[in-house]
Amino acid sequence: MKNLIQLTGVSKTFHNGQEEVSALKNINLTLEQQDYLAIVGPSGAGKSTLLHIMGGLDMPSKGSISSSDKDIYVMKESERALWRNKVVGFVFQFYHLIEELNVLENVAVSALRESRKSAFKKAEKLLEYLEIAGRKNFFPSQLSGGEKQKVALARALINEPEIILCDEPTGNLDKYSQDRVVELFEKLNKEKAKTVVIVTHNLELAKRAKKVIILKNGEIVR
Numbered sequence: 115m116k117n118l119i120q121l122t123g124v125s126k127t128f129h130n131g132q133e134e135v136s137a138l139k140n141i142n143l144t145l146e147q148q149d150y151l152a153i154v155g156p157s158g159a160g161k162s163t164l165l166h167i168m169g170g171l172d173m174p175s176k177g178s179i180s181s182s183d184k185d186i187y188v189m190k191e192s193e194r195a196l197w198r199n200k201v202v203g204f205v206f207q208f209y210h211l212i213e214e215l216n217v218l219e220n221v222a223v224s225a226l227r228e229s230r231k232s233a234f235k236k237a238e239k240l241l242e243y244l245e246i247a248g249r250k251n252f253f254p255s256q257l258s259g260g261e262k263q264k265v266a267l268a269r270a271l272i273n274e275p276e277i278i279l280c281d282e283p284t285g286n287l288d289k290y291s292q293d294r295v296v297e298l299f300e301k302l303n304k305e306k307a308k309t310v311v312i313v314t315h316n317l318e319l320a321k322r323a324k325k326v327i328i329l330k331n332g333e334i335v336r
């Protein structure tokens with residue numbers, strides 16, 4: 115199996131004024147193609163930080179992250195952005211939708227390198243699958259938390275990334291929508307051989323992953 119992402123001795127320290135927060139401590143982790151990993155742990159454990167670093171969004175203070183044997187933080191920012199766009203689909207804990215764009219545009223925007231028509235068609239299909247197509251002309255401020263979550267998911271999936279990184283992807287969803295999202299992850303993982311990483315508080319969701327790690331105080335405790 116192909117090693118998609120490898121973290122070696124990764125630490126992250128934040129400086130908040132006088133205070134130093136050690137958010138991650140010496141993390142070693144390998145993601146292979148078709149892995150399905152859940153990361154659980156209490157708030158403040160470093161889960162989001164780990165996901166961001168894994169996805170090329172935040173530089174580690176120490177250690178390295180490589181993808182297909184290339185260190186992604188040695189790449190130039192523009193090269194890393196290209197890698198991210200091609201390889202990684204990211205669902206942020208707080209969605210990060212673009213307020214000035216409607217739902218359909220928010221989803222289509224990262225696929226606009228292809229033809230405009232195909233980007234919008236794909237976006238529409240994903241919105242239909244997630245049963246949110248009825249809101250396609252709405253703006254983010256007009257959506258509920260669960261609806262925003264679905265839009266963020268659709269946006270992460272539009273480029274058919276090899277790796278899907280999701281921060282609390284079901285946190286705001288009702289049981290029915292949670293099940294749809296879980297089904298979607300399983301389908302992408304099994305049928306399309308995608309690698310899925312989810313940060314979750316939802317133990318039911320975590321149990322359905324192939325591998326679970328528990329993060330506490332910036333360390334993998336299991």
Ligand SMILES: Nc1ncnc2c1ncn2[C@@H]1O[C@H](COP(=O)(O)OP(=O)(O)O)[C@@H](O)[C@H]1O
Binds near residue numbers: 135136158162163164
């Ligand atoms: N940008 C930041 N600046 C300063 N401290 C941060 C920043 N991001 C996270 N932290 C700190 O790092 C620790 C881990 O945060 P986070 O990764 O968000 O945890 P989790 O997602 O598990 O709740 C927390 O103590 C948090 O306050």
Ligand SMILES: [Mg+2]
Binds near residue numbers: 207281
């Ligand atoms: Mg978090």
